Amino acid sequence: MSIVVIGAVFVDIKGFPNDHYLPTGRNAGRVEYIHGGVARNVVEDIANAELRPTFVSIVDDTPMGTAVVEKLRSHKVNTDYIMTIPDGMGTWLAVFDESGDVAGSISKRPNMLPVAELLEQRGDEIFAAAEGVVLEVDLDKEIVKKVLELAQKHHTKLFALVSNMSIAVKRRDFLQKFDCFICNQQEAGQLFLDDYSTVTPEEMREILQEKVLQAQFPAMVVTMGGAGAVYADCNGVNGICPARSVQVIDTTGAGDAFCAGVSIGLTYGKTLGEAVEIGTYLAASVITSSENVCPRFRPQELGLDIVID
Numbered sequence: 001m002s003i004v005v006i007g008a009v010f011v012d013i014k015g016f017p018n019d020h021y022l023p024t025g026r027n028a029g030r031v032e033y034i035h036g037g038v039a040r041n042v043v044e045d046i047a048n049a050e051l052r053p054t055f056v057s058i059v060d061d062t063p064m065g066t067a068v069v070e071k072l073r074s075h076k077v078n079t080d081y082i083m084t085i086p087d088g089m090g091t092w093l094a095v096f097d098e099s100g101d102v103a104g105s106i107s108k109r110p111n112m113l114p115v116a117e118l119l120e121q122r123g124d125e126i127f128a129a130a131e132g133v134v135l136e137v138d139l140d141k142e143i144v145k146k147v148l149e150l151a152q153k154h155h156t157k158l159f160a161l162v163s164n165m166s167i168a169v170k171r172r173d174f175l176q177k178f179d180c181f182i183c184n185q186q187e188a189g190q191l192f193l194d195d196y197s198t199v200t201p202e203e204m205r206e207i208l209q210e211k212v213l214q215a216q217f218p219a220m221v222v223t224m225g226g227a228g229a230v231y232a233d234c235n236g237v238n239g240i241c242p243a244r245s246v247q248v249i250d251t252t253g254a255g256d257a258f259c260a261g262v263s264i265g266l267t268y269g270k271t272l273g274e275a276v277e278i279g280t281y282l283a284a285s286v287i288t289s290s291e292n293v294c295p296r297f298r299p300q301e302l303g304l305d306i307v308i309d
Helices: 038-047 063-074 114-128 141-154 185-191 201-215 254-267 272-287
Strands: 002-006 010-017 029-036 054-059 078-084 090-096 102-108 130-136 157-161 180-184 219-223 229-233 238-241
Touching: 002 038, 002 114, 002 254, 029 038, 029 063, 038 054, 038 063, 038 130, 038 157, 038 254, 054 063, 054 114, 063 078, 078 114, 114 130, 114 141, 130 141, 130 254, 141 157, 157 254, 180 185, 180 254, 180 272, 185 201, 185 219, 201 219, 201 229, 201 238, 219 254, 219 272, 229 272, 238 272, 254 272
Parallel strands: 002 054, 002 130, 010 090, 054 078, 130 157, 157 180, 180 219
Antiparallel strands: 010 029, 090 102, 219 229, 229 238
16 A cells, blocks of 8 residues: 655756845856656655655656656656656746745646546556545646545545645635645635734634634645644644754755655554644755755654555
């Protein structure tokens, strides 16, 4: 049994200034090209906990597309359900300030509709071997509907994450069918049509509990950067998980690692609070890494009493 992740692959183009970032000026620095995409990052982070996840996605027919698949295989990700299609990957262009935070970004989304056809043909095969499925809920509706259908048929746990909240806000009815929805503070504001930028974790916890009950979401987790994360479910369980005190090198990928940790915990029987603690642990490991990747862990280091063949 394993965790299946369904979503897009992006090429991330990241620019870092050598000194104080000037939004309207020229900034000397360095530019990096790396494999990215929320789902791709999440599946690699899950694999780094030795959990042998499966990735359902699309890459393009270029050396970069080949490299994406080869890297995932080297992390022991099952890549049998990755399709190769011309122009099959998206692009994320981002500029960071001197603190390692994103100062601005532009993204080009890929066409993911072929995944719907793949799920129609091989979905039972994929879901029969899955204990949990992580899905980018802003993918094409045809994909989301098919995933919901397969999850119900195979009694599979479902976890939703998002890369484009402007699309996800129109899908509250879908979110009611996921075991847990994970997003950040700004995205929660978009979802609930409010501004949470100045609220404290204690205030956010109360807000989230009320919103989860009103929206009839089974559970939801909201990350708040350096303030930690809050969580709430439809049974009245809620809490705050403080962020770990670490030296920040680059915040990119921390949210994806957090999603991976929460999904791992909930898939393998942890409570919502325990799963959020695992997510916080993985996020901290990413932002302190000079390579901006989640280090490798054994399941036991995350409090998981499981053995993967």
